[in-house]
Amino acid sequence: MRYFLQRIAFYLFTAFAAITLNFFIPRLVPGDPVQSLIAKYQGQISTQAIQSLYVLFGLDKKQSLWSQYIDYWKQILHGDLGLSFTFFPAPVSQVIGQALPWTVLLVGITTIVSFFLGTGLGVLAGWRRGSWTDGLLPVTTFFSSVPYFWLGIIAIYLLTGPGSFFPSSGGFDSGLVPAFDQYFIPSAIRHSLLPALTILISSVSGWILSMRNMMVTVASEDYITVAHAKGLSERRVALSYAARNALLPSVSGFALALGFIVGGTLLVEIVFSYPGLGFTLVQALGAKDYPLMQGIFLVLTISVLVANLLADVAYLLLDPRTRKEG
Amino acid sequence: MDPILEIRHLDVDYGLGDRAVRAVRDVSLTLHRGEVLGLAGESGSGKSTLAYGLTRLLAPPGVISGGQVIYHPASGEPYDVLSLSDNGLRQFRWAETAIVFQGAMNSLNPVHKISTQLTDVLKAHEPSMSEHTRQARAREMLKLVGISPDRMDAYPHQLSGGMRQRVMIGMALILQPQVVIMDEPTTALDVVMQRQILGQLIELRERLGFSVIFITHDLSLLVEFSNRIAIMYGGRIVEEAPAATLYRDALHPYSKGLLSSFPALRGPRRELAGIPGSPPDLAAMPAGCSFHPRCPRAFEPCSVTIPVLGRPDATGRTVACWLHPSADAADSPGVSVASGEH
Structure with missing residues (x-):
């Protein structure tokens, strides 16, 4: 039983590490999703809309990386994985x-x-x-x-x-x-x-x-x-x-x-x-x-x-x- | 004494045709009721092959190429084990002849509890027995070999080597077989454990009355624990005599060599000597007596003609050596096919 608990702890830690990586990797990739969305809609989006898109995707430039990370966790724990661009606005x-x-x-x-x-x-x-x-x-x-x-x-x-x-x-x-x-x-x-x-x-x-x-x-x-x-x-x-x-x-x-x-x-x-x-x-x-x-x-x-x-x-x-x- | 198992002219080969290795050749041996028959020889002398052969457990490419193994059941007609049907063989195995194998460590399946492995024998051989009786019988066997019955639910890896071999002995006796073959049962154990287990086994034999074929390379153990000893060399039996006679007065130079390679506990001091050279290659046996290249007393006929087992005197012992020709010459003229079959 102790062995079993050890394993579970190990897996929880691995899951935590994987989710953290999952948060950082897209942010390390050059370009950002809002830019590509703007490109997709070819200038039909207003400046305010762009700002709210940044907030929506959790990429608010005014927020620190740390608070983005915290928000990311909050969202995940609520089962909220954000909005898809391809099938916008489907979550x-x-x-x-x-x-x-x-x-x-x-x-x-x-x-x-x-x-x-x-x-x-x-x-x-x-x-x-x-x-x-x-x-x-x-x-x-x-x-x-x-x-x-x-x-x-x-x-x-x-x-x-x-x-x-x-x-x-x-x-x-x-x-x-x-x-x-x-x-x-x-x-x-x-x-x-x-x-x-x-x-x-x-x-x-x-x-x-x-x-x-x-x-x-x-x-x-x-x-x-x-x-x-x-x-x-x-x-x-x-x-x-x-x-x-x-x-x-x-x-x-x-x-x-x-x-x-x-x-x-x-x-x-x-x-x-x-x-x-x-x-x-x-x-x-x-x-x-x-x-x-x-x-x-x-x-x-x-x-x-x-x-x-x-x-x-x-x-x-x-x-x-x-x-x-x- | 009644015979219980008669091996007649048994030949066992590994492989088929010309390239076959003749591991056991023309072995005839009789096990009597209630006796401990020792079988000794170096590694590769064919003693284990003989044991596997007479229970038809040889793994491919081992084949029995000739001979008979006549078993005399407690009641009923004797029959040849080698010609039993698959079903008959299954019933014969363990119920009549059980085996305690060499590898005490690997003889038990690591993923099953020892209770499972003890009771599945009963399930296979006595299907009408109730689960409760089976469990009780298994417990009884553990107690018999000196293991606390509360270890029934243990897995093999939770037992020590000695305990595992005791479990195997208990398992071998669970159907009360007439014959128990022990193939180097204590090789993997330390000397103290060896004696303890063998002593216990001999005691059980006296109580339950089964016969034992005891295979080992350790002649000193045989001298102590067996009634009769047969010495094997190069797939043949070279000498057979009561244990005490063999110990005191071995005739074959090979038996003498084996005896002088371990120290006696009592008696006068003597020089320890090994046997020079190494066991013969079974695939390329020397012509004549297979021991002659290593024999200190080899003379002319030894390199030409294979000596057969004969009786050198009136005591009933046998030896296959040109130094000790058979007393009744008509009995054994010698085989003059110098084994140049290869």
Whole structure:
């Protein structure tokens, strides 16, 4: 328990550091967002409006950096991430709120499916090494080394086009309004199939390979021989002795992968113009939309930290050796 | 005495075909009910391979290329372990022949509680037993080997090396097997712990009546704890005799070499001597007796013809050495295939 509290304290500190960095970095970048907004509206903004924009974005020149920093924290704690320029005057939290579910559902589901599928196949390939499952390896090595956006481009090239079942871009048919009804949901699922498949194919291989290699390593441990000698069933030895121990490194990898779900697989979202967080981030970058970028980075940071915490907890549960006292 | 396990002409190879390494060759050995049979030899002499072979636990590329292992159950007909079906083998393992392995440190799965690892044997072999009875039985075994039953919920890393090996011994006895094979069970432990554990094991054997095959490179331990000793060299048994006889009057020069390489606690002082040279490469065995390049008393036939185990006198001991030809000559004419198979 003490260990656990230590970890939480560590993560809180990391979050604090990340948020502080998040505050300073845009202020170190040359140019400022108000200037770019003025450029965007091409002189249609009055001087007073410009002054109030500075205040709005927390860039009030009359304020010291310190009080800006304090204000920044106040805003964050209220869940206020400022206003987006790209989607002006929509608040950043609203923009993120709209993009997040797309990414979380698409990448989240594929990550989970990929982990379970890949780990399962890896257990099989590791346990039955020398059989037909070894034929899987060159294929998985190939797919794990292929960049997934390239796979996405190939998929679009080969599988989409006029009259195809698979749409080439977007998250749903353009005529529809997002709602949980019988028109929207099938459309959303249809649009997500290709990106999901692309991510799945390229990420499942990594899980297969790492699990298989761990299985092979663990299979030569003494306790596996003992388990055989005890006359336990092949299944019990494979799952409860070999796979159970081989799983440990994969589990922490999985928890970390969960953290990167929110970041989305940026390139896949770009390739498929998928309305997720990664795609939004690219838009924000293109428009020098600092508040939106800051907001997205904040969400990313927090999700990666939460995932790390999850990895720690999972390890505590799965590996008794990491527990300090028992 | 009744035999309980008869190994007949067992051959174990690593690899297949011409490039196979012959780790165990033509080993015949009989374990009697209630006896402790010691198996000694240097590293690489094939003693552990023999143990793995007779329980069919060899990891690939190990293969049994010939022979039989006849097991005599407490009731029922004897059968050949090597021809059991997968299912039959699973039932045979641990229930009839349990093993205490070399690596006390790594024999327990680090992520399971020792109670889990004790009870899953019972779950596999006696599925009808209730969880409560299983737990009780596991506790009883821990108590038997001198570990407080409240350590049931401990994980292996919370136990010392000696305790872990005791847990393994308790685990080996949990199904009351007839035969317990101990493959260098105390190698990883300090000398005090070695004696303590072996003493305890011998005491348990007297109480429970199982037979033991005790494999070690430490002949001094065998002299003390076993009834009969077989000496292995280069995959073959070179001498077999009652422990006391072997200690007093070893016939094979290799056995003599092993005996003079450790000091006796009592008795007259004598010079300690090692055996010059190193164990043979199993992939390229010398022709004739595999010990002859290191043997101080080698003479003509040794480098040409492999001596077979014969009885040099009427006591029933056996030795494979040209210095001590078999008393009944018709029994063993010698194998004149100088092992130039490679």
